[in-house]
Amino acid sequence: MLVGIMKLDETDRALLALLSANARISTVALSKKLGLSRTTVQSRIERLERRGIIQGYTVTLAPDADLSIRAHVMIAASPHAYTVVENQLRQQRGVLELYTVSGKMDMIALIAAPNMEMLNTIIDSIGALDGVQRTQSSIILSTRIRQDTGYTEHPSFTP
Template identity: 30%
Template sequence: MEEKLDGYDRKILAELTRNARIPIAELARSVGLSKTPIAHRIRRMEEMGLITGYRAILSPLKLGLTHVTYVEVSLADTREQALQKFNEAIRAVPEVEECYMIAGGCDYLVKVRSRDMADFRRIMAEKISVLPHIHNTSSHVSMEAVVEQTYTTL
């Protein structure tokens, strides 16, 4: 995929990651091409699967979701069917911001956003601890976000 992107594509992507609502005319001026080639390049990158969508990025802090906890999850069963059941179930928990299957001392690392410790305790008791095949969890409360960003560099 990398070889299919030229300097104009990279400029377009950089601008779109800063402001996905930028008008095509303004994007064209910024990149140094006319509107038609810009529109074609965007459509091509969408068709390539490089641009997967556009969305509003909400501020968790403004929504009152100031508490971040990372939960290490170990499963009792790690056969493929058990992993798939867990994956499907964890995707249905709206408070889970991120979930990664990892190698190491546990099977998954889950990022949970909540209002406060009491809210997190409720989420753990009612939504996470009851997920299929969970053997053990260990929670790590974030004290401060030092770096927190969306992917914007190429």
């Protein structure tokens, strides 16, 4: 949760760039690269976490490492049922991500399963949820581009 607006200085940006490149880098290594004390680096990391700038640490698998079958399930929900549908999808096995979108559909769920039979079961169960009017699914055949989702600076964006 973001607590207020936080201006990032150059040191924060450098710290975030290093953590985005390698979230497992030690505080000692960060302090050497940034020319700061270990205590200062740890304090900055904790402040960025408290403020919601750093929301977690994760492992990113190579595209070939994920052998599961994935699909996008586009969902049209009944008016005023978005929260109900979202809560049900939180409990649904195989749902990795959920996005709200504009257009003819209201949400897109990214789902994964170890085989087609299980993927089909997940898709069918999403269609049967209370508040879901209809679904449309697309199986992901391959990943052609996967961008680093770490912090990048855009010339027109100033945090």
